[in-house]
Amino acid sequence: MKITTTLLALCIITASTITIAQPKPEDQIKFRQSGMMFMRWNMGIIKSQVIKNPQSYNKESVIKSANTIAAIANSGIESLFNTESATGKGWKDTLVKPEYFEQREEVEKYIKSFTEQANKLVTTANTGNPGLIKKQFAELLDACKACHKKFRSKKK
Amino acid sequence: MKITTTLLALCIITASTITIAQPKPEDQIKFRQSGMMFMRWNMGIIKSQVIKNPQSYNKESVIKSANTIAAIANSGIESLFNTESATGKGWKDTLVKPEYFEQREEVEKYIKSFTEQANKLVTTANTGNPGLIKKQFAELLDACKACHKKFRSKKK
Numbered sequence: 001m002k003i004t005t006t007l008l009a010l011c012i013i014t015a016s017t018i019t020i021a022q023p024k025p026e027d028q029i030k031f032r033q034s035g036m037m038f039m040r041w042n043m044g045i046i047k048s049q050v051i052k053n054p055q056s057y058n059k060e061s062v063i064k065s066a067n068t069i070a071a072i073a074n075s076g077i078e079s080l081f082n083t084e085s086a087t088g089k090g091w092k093d094t095l096v097k098p099e100y101f102e103q104r105e106e107v108e109k110y111i112k113s114f115t116e117q118a119n120k121l122v123t124t125a126n127t128g129n130p131g132l133i134k135k136q137f138a139e140l141l142d143a144c145k146a147c148h149k150k151f152r153s154k155k156k
Numbered sequence: 157m158k159i160t161t162t163l164l165a166l167c168i169i170t171a172s173t174i175t176i177a178q179p180k181p182e183d184q185i186k187f188r189q190s191g192m193m194f195m196r197w198n199m200g201i202i203k204s205q206v207i208k209n210p211q212s213y214n215k216e217s218v219i220k221s222a223n224t225i226a227a228i229a230n231s232g233i234e235s236l237f238n239t240e241s242a243t244g245k246g247w248k249d250t251l252v253k254p255e256y257f258e259q260r261e262e263v264e265k266y267i268k269s270f271t272e273q274a275n276k277l278v279t280t281a282n283t284g285n286p287g288l289i290k291k292q293f294a295e296l297l298d299a300c301k302a303c304h305k306k307f308r309s310k311k312k
Contacts, residue, residue: 034193041187071227
Protein backbone atom coordinates (compact mmCIF):
# COMPACT_ATOMS: atom_id res chain seq x y z
CA MET A 1 0.00 0.00 0.00
CA LYS A 2 2.82 2.35 0.88
CA ILE A 3 4.60 1.56 -2.39
CA THR A 4 1.38 2.13 -4.35
CA THR A 5 0.88 5.49 -2.68
CA THR A 6 4.49 6.48 -3.40
CA LEU A 7 4.12 5.40 -7.01
CA LEU A 8 0.88 7.33 -7.31
CA ALA A 9 2.55 10.43 -5.85
CA LEU A 10 5.43 10.04 -8.29
CA CYS A 11 3.00 9.77 -11.21
CA ILE A 12 1.19 12.91 -10.09
CA ILE A 13 4.47 14.79 -9.74
CA THR A 14 5.62 13.60 -13.18
CA ALA A 15 2.30 14.52 -14.78
CA SER A 16 2.21 17.94 -13.23
CA THR A 17 5.86 18.56 -14.16
CA ILE A 18 5.02 17.80 -17.78
CA THR A 19 1.94 20.01 -17.70
CA ILE A 20 3.73 23.01 -16.30
CA ALA A 21 6.85 22.58 -18.46
CA GLN A 22 7.73 26.13 -19.43
CA PRO A 23 9.96 27.81 -21.97
CA LYS A 24 13.31 29.01 -20.58
CA PRO A 25 13.18 32.40 -18.83
CA GLU A 26 14.45 34.52 -21.76
CA ASP A 27 11.89 32.87 -24.05
CA GLN A 28 9.10 33.46 -21.52
CA ILE A 29 10.02 37.15 -21.53
CA LYS A 30 10.17 37.22 -25.34
CA PHE A 31 6.81 35.47 -25.69
CA ARG A 32 5.04 37.70 -23.17
CA GLN A 33 6.56 40.87 -24.66
CA SER A 34 5.32 39.65 -28.05
CA GLY A 35 1.79 39.09 -26.76
CA MET A 36 1.74 42.53 -25.15
CA MET A 37 3.09 44.21 -28.28
CA PHE A 38 0.58 42.49 -30.57
CA MET A 39 -2.25 43.57 -28.26
CA ARG A 40 -0.85 47.09 -28.43
CA TRP A 41 -1.10 47.11 -32.23
CA ASN A 42 -4.71 45.98 -31.99
CA MET A 43 -5.51 48.54 -29.28
CA GLY A 44 -4.11 51.17 -31.65
CA ILE A 45 -6.38 50.00 -34.47
CA ILE A 46 -9.47 50.26 -32.28
CA LYS A 47 -8.38 53.61 -30.82
CA SER A 48 -7.86 54.97 -34.30
CA GLN A 49 -11.32 53.89 -35.46
CA VAL A 50 -13.43 54.91 -32.47
CA ILE A 51 -11.49 57.88 -31.07
CA LYS A 52 -8.88 59.44 -33.35
CA ASN A 53 -10.51 59.01 -36.78
CA PRO A 54 -14.12 57.92 -36.21
CA GLN A 55 -14.83 58.38 -39.93
CA SER A 56 -12.55 55.39 -40.57
CA TYR A 57 -14.65 53.10 -38.33
CA ASN A 58 -14.99 49.64 -39.83
CA LYS A 59 -17.04 47.11 -37.89
CA GLU A 60 -15.22 44.01 -39.16
CA SER A 61 -11.80 45.50 -38.49
CA VAL A 62 -12.70 46.39 -34.89
CA ILE A 63 -14.17 42.92 -34.31
CA LYS A 64 -10.95 41.30 -35.57
CA SER A 65 -8.84 43.43 -33.27
CA ALA A 66 -11.10 42.85 -30.28
CA ASN A 67 -11.01 39.09 -30.95
CA THR A 68 -7.22 39.18 -31.08
CA ILE A 69 -6.87 41.09 -27.81
CA ALA A 70 -9.33 38.75 -26.07
CA ALA A 71 -7.66 35.61 -27.44
CA ILE A 72 -4.27 36.78 -26.15
CA ALA A 73 -5.82 37.78 -22.80
CA ASN A 74 -7.36 34.29 -22.53
CA SER A 75 -4.30 32.45 -23.87
CA GLY A 76 -2.74 31.84 -20.49
CA ILE A 77 -0.10 34.55 -21.06
CA GLU A 78 0.15 34.87 -17.26
CA SER A 79 1.86 31.47 -17.20
CA LEU A 80 4.83 33.17 -18.87
CA PHE A 81 5.78 34.90 -15.63
CA ASN A 82 7.68 32.19 -13.77
CA THR A 83 9.81 33.38 -10.86
CA GLU A 84 12.95 32.59 -12.87
CA SER A 85 11.86 35.18 -15.43
CA ALA A 86 11.60 37.98 -12.85
CA THR A 87 14.71 39.60 -14.33
CA GLY A 88 16.36 39.20 -17.69
CA LYS A 89 16.02 40.06 -21.33
CA GLY A 90 13.62 38.82 -24.00
CA TRP A 91 13.39 41.21 -26.96
CA LYS A 92 14.45 43.80 -24.39
CA ASP A 93 14.94 43.95 -20.58
CA THR A 94 11.78 42.97 -18.75
CA LEU A 95 9.98 45.87 -17.06
CA VAL A 96 8.04 43.72 -14.63
CA LYS A 97 8.45 44.76 -10.98
CA PRO A 98 9.56 42.29 -8.26
CA GLU A 99 6.16 42.85 -6.57
CA TYR A 100 4.50 40.91 -9.39
CA PHE A 101 6.15 37.72 -8.18
CA GLU A 102 5.47 38.41 -4.51
CA GLN A 103 1.77 39.28 -4.77
CA ARG A 104 0.36 36.52 -6.94
CA GLU A 105 -3.16 36.76 -5.49
CA GLU A 106 -3.24 40.50 -6.13
CA VAL A 107 -1.95 39.91 -9.66
CA GLU A 108 -4.75 37.41 -10.28
CA LYS A 109 -7.34 40.11 -9.59
CA TYR A 110 -5.79 42.45 -12.14
CA ILE A 111 -5.57 39.70 -14.75
CA LYS A 112 -9.19 38.68 -14.12
CA SER A 113 -10.38 42.26 -14.52
CA PHE A 114 -8.32 42.75 -17.70
CA THR A 115 -9.60 39.50 -19.22
CA GLU A 116 -13.22 40.34 -18.38
CA GLN A 117 -12.92 43.77 -19.99
CA ALA A 118 -11.28 42.23 -23.08
CA ASN A 119 -14.13 39.70 -23.40
CA LYS A 120 -16.68 42.48 -22.99
CA LEU A 121 -14.97 44.42 -25.77
CA VAL A 122 -15.64 41.50 -28.16
CA THR A 123 -19.34 41.58 -27.27
CA THR A 124 -19.42 45.35 -27.68
CA ALA A 125 -17.50 45.27 -30.98
CA ASN A 126 -20.16 42.95 -32.36
CA THR A 127 -22.91 45.48 -31.66
CA GLY A 128 -21.35 47.74 -34.31
CA ASN A 129 -22.05 50.78 -32.10
CA PRO A 130 -18.92 52.99 -32.07
CA GLY A 131 -20.11 54.92 -28.99
CA LEU A 132 -20.45 51.73 -26.93
CA ILE A 133 -17.14 50.43 -28.24
CA LYS A 134 -15.40 53.67 -27.28
CA LYS A 135 -16.76 53.35 -23.74
CA GLN A 136 -15.74 49.70 -23.41
CA PHE A 137 -12.35 50.43 -24.96
CA ALA A 138 -11.78 52.98 -22.17
CA GLU A 139 -12.70 50.34 -19.57
CA LEU A 140 -10.19 47.92 -21.04
CA LEU A 141 -7.50 50.59 -21.22
CA ASP A 142 -8.10 51.40 -17.55
CA ALA A 143 -7.58 47.73 -16.67
CA CYS A 144 -4.31 47.68 -18.67
CA LYS A 145 -3.07 50.88 -17.04
CA ALA A 146 -3.99 49.83 -13.50
CA CYS A 147 -1.87 46.69 -13.78
CA HIS A 148 1.00 48.50 -15.53
CA LYS A 149 1.00 51.20 -12.84
CA LYS A 150 1.25 48.62 -10.08
CA PHE A 151 3.48 45.98 -11.66
CA ARG A 152 5.48 47.54 -14.51
CA SER A 153 8.51 49.78 -14.15
CA LYS A 154 8.85 52.96 -16.16
CA LYS A 155 10.42 52.44 -19.55
CA LYS A 156 14.18 52.81 -19.53
CA MET B 157 -19.78 70.10 -61.35
CA LYS B 158 -16.07 69.84 -61.91
CA ILE B 159 -15.38 71.39 -58.51
CA THR B 160 -17.82 68.99 -56.85
CA THR B 161 -16.12 66.03 -58.49
CA THR B 162 -12.71 67.31 -57.43
CA LEU B 163 -13.93 67.81 -53.87
CA LEU B 164 -15.45 64.34 -53.84
CA ALA B 165 -12.19 62.87 -55.11
CA LEU B 166 -10.30 64.74 -52.38
CA CYS B 167 -12.66 63.43 -49.72
CA ILE B 168 -12.22 59.88 -50.98
CA ILE B 169 -8.44 60.25 -50.99
CA THR B 170 -8.51 61.70 -47.46
CA ALA B 171 -10.81 58.96 -46.18
CA SER B 172 -8.74 56.18 -47.71
CA THR B 173 -5.53 57.75 -46.41
CA ILE B 174 -6.99 57.67 -42.92
CA THR B 175 -8.20 54.10 -43.31
CA ILE B 176 -4.89 52.74 -44.50
CA ALA B 177 -2.79 54.78 -42.05
CA GLN B 178 -0.09 52.37 -40.96
CA PRO B 179 2.49 52.26 -38.20
CA LYS B 180 5.96 53.36 -39.28
CA PRO B 181 8.05 50.64 -40.96
CA GLU B 182 10.10 49.63 -37.88
CA ASP B 183 6.88 49.33 -35.85
CA GLN B 184 5.23 47.25 -38.58
CA ILE B 185 8.19 44.87 -38.39
CA LYS B 186 8.05 44.81 -34.59
CA PHE B 187 4.30 44.15 -34.55
CA ARG B 188 4.42 41.38 -37.15
CA GLN B 189 7.42 39.73 -35.45
CA SER B 190 5.43 39.86 -32.20
CA GLY B 191 2.40 38.22 -33.80
CA MET B 192 4.57 35.49 -35.32
CA MET B 193 6.39 34.89 -32.03
CA PHE B 194 3.19 34.68 -30.02
CA MET B 195 1.78 32.17 -32.51
CA ARG B 196 5.01 30.20 -32.12
CA TRP B 197 4.49 29.95 -28.37
CA ASN B 198 0.98 28.67 -28.92
CA MET B 199 2.10 26.22 -31.61
CA GLY B 200 4.61 24.91 -29.07
CA ILE B 201 1.87 24.40 -26.48
CA ILE B 202 -0.25 22.37 -28.89
CA LYS B 203 2.76 20.41 -30.17
CA SER B 204 3.70 19.54 -26.61
CA GLN B 205 0.21 18.28 -25.77
CA VAL B 206 -0.60 16.27 -28.89
CA ILE B 207 2.84 15.13 -30.04
CA LYS B 208 5.65 15.39 -27.49
CA ASN B 209 3.81 14.67 -24.23
CA PRO B 210 0.35 13.36 -25.13
CA GLN B 211 -0.24 12.48 -21.46
CA SER B 212 -0.29 16.21 -20.73
CA TYR B 213 -3.15 16.84 -23.21
CA ASN B 214 -5.63 19.34 -21.83
CA LYS B 215 -8.63 20.16 -23.99
CA GLU B 216 -9.16 23.71 -22.68
CA SER B 217 -5.48 24.61 -23.04
CA VAL B 218 -5.36 23.44 -26.66
CA ILE B 219 -8.58 25.35 -27.45
CA LYS B 220 -7.10 28.54 -25.99
CA SER B 221 -3.94 28.18 -28.05
CA ALA B 222 -5.85 27.36 -31.24
CA ASN B 223 -8.10 30.40 -30.65
CA THR B 224 -5.05 32.62 -30.22
CA ILE B 225 -3.35 31.37 -33.39
CA ALA B 226 -6.57 31.80 -35.39
CA ALA B 227 -7.26 35.28 -33.98
CA ILE B 228 -3.76 36.42 -34.97
CA ALA B 229 -4.11 34.79 -38.39
CA ASN B 230 -7.41 36.64 -38.89
CA SER B 231 -6.20 39.92 -37.36
CA GLY B 232 -5.05 41.45 -40.63
CA ILE B 233 -1.39 40.84 -39.77
CA GLU B 234 -0.68 40.85 -43.53
CA SER B 235 -1.37 44.61 -43.53
CA LEU B 236 1.88 45.00 -41.57
CA PHE B 237 3.93 44.27 -44.69
CA ASN B 238 3.97 47.63 -46.45
CA THR B 239 6.62 48.03 -49.15
CA GLU B 240 8.47 50.49 -46.91
CA SER B 241 8.94 47.71 -44.37
CA ALA B 242 10.66 45.40 -46.88
CA THR B 243 13.97 45.93 -45.13
CA GLY B 244 14.76 47.17 -41.65
CA LYS B 245 14.74 46.16 -38.04
CA GLY B 246 11.87 45.63 -35.61
CA TRP B 247 12.87 43.51 -32.62
CA LYS B 248 15.49 42.15 -35.01
CA ASP B 249 16.27 42.41 -38.74
CA THR B 250 13.32 41.36 -40.85
CA LEU B 251 13.77 38.01 -42.59
CA VAL B 252 11.13 38.62 -45.25
CA LYS B 253 12.39 38.14 -48.82
CA PRO B 254 12.00 40.85 -51.51
CA GLU B 255 9.78 38.40 -53.44
CA TYR B 256 7.07 38.87 -50.82
CA PHE B 257 6.56 42.45 -51.99
CA GLU B 258 6.73 41.59 -55.68
CA GLN B 259 4.30 38.66 -55.68
CA ARG B 260 1.32 39.93 -53.72
CA GLU B 261 -1.20 37.67 -55.45
CA GLU B 262 0.93 34.62 -54.72
CA VAL B 263 1.32 35.76 -51.10
CA GLU B 264 -2.46 36.07 -50.79
CA LYS B 265 -2.84 32.35 -51.61
CA TYR B 266 -0.41 31.36 -48.88
CA ILE B 267 -2.10 33.61 -46.34
CA LYS B 268 -5.52 32.28 -47.29
CA SER B 269 -4.34 28.69 -46.89
CA PHE B 270 -2.70 29.45 -43.54
CA THR B 271 -5.79 31.22 -42.21
CA GLU B 272 -8.07 28.39 -43.33
CA GLN B 273 -5.91 25.81 -41.60
CA ALA B 274 -5.78 27.94 -38.43
CA ASN B 275 -9.59 28.23 -38.41
CA LYS B 276 -9.91 24.47 -38.96
CA LEU B 277 -7.61 23.90 -35.98
CA VAL B 278 -10.10 25.75 -33.75
CA THR B 279 -12.92 23.48 -34.93
CA THR B 280 -10.74 20.42 -34.42
CA ALA B 281 -9.52 21.55 -30.98
CA ASN B 282 -13.15 21.76 -29.88
CA THR B 283 -13.74 18.08 -30.73
CA GLY B 284 -11.35 17.18 -27.91
CA ASN B 285 -9.91 14.39 -30.07
CA PRO B 286 -6.09 14.51 -29.78
CA GLY B 287 -5.62 12.34 -32.90
CA LEU B 288 -7.65 14.72 -35.07
CA ILE B 289 -5.92 17.74 -33.53
CA LYS B 290 -2.51 16.21 -34.26
CA LYS B 291 -3.50 15.74 -37.91
CA GLN B 292 -4.85 19.29 -38.26
CA PHE B 293 -1.84 20.69 -36.41
CA ALA B 294 0.38 19.07 -39.08
CA GLU B 295 -1.74 20.69 -41.82
CA LEU B 296 -1.32 24.10 -40.22
CA LEU B 297 2.41 23.59 -39.75
CA ASP B 298 2.72 22.68 -43.44
CA ALA B 299 0.99 25.95 -44.36
CA CYS B 300 3.40 27.90 -42.12
CA LYS B 301 6.44 26.13 -43.55
CA ALA B 302 5.36 26.53 -47.18
CA CYS B 303 5.14 30.31 -46.80
CA HIS B 304 8.36 30.54 -44.79
CA LYS B 305 10.19 28.47 -47.38
CA LYS B 306 9.08 30.75 -50.19
CA PHE B 307 9.13 34.15 -48.53
CA ARG B 308 11.41 34.04 -45.48
CA SER B 309 15.20 34.08 -45.53
CA LYS B 310 17.22 31.70 -43.41
CA LYS B 311 17.88 32.95 -39.90
CA LYS B 312 21.09 34.93 -39.61
